[in-house]
Every structure is written in C-alpha cells, then in structure tokens.
Amino acid sequence: MHTDENNKIVKAAQMILDSRHAVVFTGAGASTESGIPDFRSPGGIWDRFDQKAFDYSTFIQEEESRVLHWELFRSLGTSALPNPAHYAIGELCKSGFLKAVITQNIDGLHQRGGAPTNLVHELHGSMNNFTCLECRCKLVLDAVLELARASLVPECPECGGILKPDVVFFGESLPENALKQSVEESSLCDLFIVIGSTLAVYPAALLPEHALSKGAKLMIINLSGTPLDKNADLVIHDKAGKVMPRIATYLKNHPG
Ligand code: NAD
Numbered sequence: 001m002h003t004d005e006n007n008k009i010v011k012a013a014q015m016i017l018d019s020r021h022a023v024v025f026t027g028a029g030a031s032t033e034s035g036i037p038d039f040r041s042p043g044g045i046w047d048r049f050d051q052k053a054f055d056y057s058t059f060i061q062e063e064e065s066r067v068l069h070w071e072l073f074r075s076l077g078t079s080a081l082p083n084p085a086h087y088a089i090g091e092l093c094k095s096g097f098l099k100a101v102i103t104q105n106i107d108g109l110h111q112r113g114g115a116p117t118n119l120v121h122e123l124h125g126s127m128n129n130f131t132c133l134e135c136r137c138k139l140v141l142d143a144v145l146e147l148a149r150a151s152l153v154p155e156c157p158e159c160g161g162i163l164k165p166d167v168v169f170f171g172e173s174l175p176e177n178a179l180k181q182s183v184e185e186s187s188l189c190d191l192f193i194v195i196g197s198t199l200a201v202y203p204a205a206l207l208p209e210h211a212l213s214k215g216a217k218l219m220i221i222n223l224s225g226t227p228l229d230k231n232a233d234l235v236i237h238d239k240a241g242k243v244m245p246r247i248a249t250y251l252k253n254h255p256g
Helices: 003-018 056-061 061-073 085-094 141-150 176-188 208-211 239-254
Strands: 022-026 100-103 120-122 125-134 138-140 165-168 192-195 217-221 232-234
Touching: 003 192, 003 217, 003 232, 003 239, 022 208, 056 061, 085 141, 085 239, 100 176, 120 232, 125 141, 138 141, 176 208, 192 208, 208 217, 217 239
Parallel strands: 022 100, 022 192, 100 120, 192 217, 217 232
Antiparallel strands: 125 138, 125 165
C-alpha cells in the first residue's frame, strides 16, 4: 500500500480511537462489493431503469410499474452475501468502537455481517419483509420469492392483494422509529463516518449535515466525490471493502 493510503488508514483509525461516540452512515456503495449495484455509479440502477416508475403512487396504480419493481428486486441480488466492509463494520460494533450503523440500504447485509440488530437503523426499510396492501398480512422475503418463481408479479396468497416490500418508495415517509433513532445518533455522536453514499438522497443526506452542525467530526469513505467532501476532516476515495478491514485490523492491534 502507498504511504499516503497508509497514512489515511492510520488517521481514520486514530479518529475512531479518539472519539467518544462514533457512528457510521452507509449507502448503496457499501454493498456494491456484494454484487448489488448502486443507483448513481456508471452502470448503476438508474442507467437501466426509469426512476419515474419507482414512486409509491405509480406502484399502486400501474401493473407495468409493479413488473419493473419486480425486475429491480430480482436484480438487487437476493442471494447477495456480506462483503469485507460489512464484516469489518460488524466487528467494530461488537468491539464497541462503533455505537450505531445508520443505513440507507435495504439489503440486511449489516446484520448478516455481524452488526447487532439493535445498533442498525434502517432508514429506508428492509426488503426482507413484505406487507399485503389489502389485508395487511406480513410475509418474509423467502415466502415471497417462492411465489415469485411462479409469477412475474407475486400477489398476496391470502387475498390476492398487492404485495409491497417494507422499503421506502419515492413519495413515502421514512419509518418513524428508525428516523428518530438516526437523528438521535447524529446529535449524540462526535464522529460521523459516511461509507458509500453520494449524499444525494434526502432527508437521509441531512444527517451528516446535522452531525456537523452539532460539532461532530466527519469522515467520508467513498469511491467518488460528495458535496460534503469539503467539510470533512478526512476523505478517502477508495473501496469500502478495502479500507474498512484495514481500519479494523489497525484498531485490533492498537486497542487504545
Ligand atoms: P448512490 O448510488 O447514490 O451512491 C453510491 C455511492 O457509493 C457512489 O458515490 C459511489 O461512488 C460509491 N461507491 C460505489 N461502490 C463503492 C465501494 N465499493 N466503496 C465505496 N464507495 C462506493 O447510493 P446512496 O447514496 O445510497 O443513495 C441511493 C439510494 O438507493 C439509497 O436510498 C439506498 O436506499 C438505495 N439503494 C440501496 C441498495 C442496497 O440496499 N444495497 C442498492 C441500491 C440503492
């Protein structure tokens, strides 16, 4: 590894060691190394799908939109596994270096990568659970995938209603509890670490600004630039799956 890269890893680890309450905030870039495409990188989801078809009212009203949604769910890779970034974040949570994981991701990979469920706040919901919009019955992803094998757009097995994943669509509010806890964590923290997010989706992208306004330090680990790079105390433009395990190894060897 180059000296400059090495220095940044040591600085990142030192910032975590010096912090009282460090939280991470992840976006789709934390899961690209698990084979799940992000939205805005070249070849990402918005290069293949028309964003306009993905709001809540279109999903409810148009069968065609539900067909597109199902094409997208299938392409999000329901068999994806956690990558080294998820495992490193999980390890840092368990060793107490990280106090919370605020995620915009809906893939559940932080929990499968070892982050304790009570520390993970899913701002945009989870695709592991579905609700029927008619009878409100709940189904887990595996049951819905079983139905999806026989049908392009699976329907509720109880009443034939529309099945919607418990994820936040454009035009829907964020889940109250996850939002409340994420705002609390952003107020409390003295170090806010952004991993794999363009910081372009609101209101989620307000959280790092909120943490900054409360005096927290900001670290950004992202392949491309973000609008908050200029406000950050440390920016690492590299892959999360390469950077996070190195930070975790350093902290294991220098526990403070
Ligand atoms: P985004 O697509 O706007 O940005 C992803 C960012 O991650 C980009 O800036 C890119 O440069 C960076 N990136 C890509 N691979 C990376 C890597 N290996 N290491 C570090 N950085 C990397 O994503 P966003 O900001 O999360 O906003 C998109 C919205 O889409 C979010 O609301 C999220 O819920 C949703 N989404 C979720 C998933 C998922 O659950 N895995 C996948 C796609 C989109």
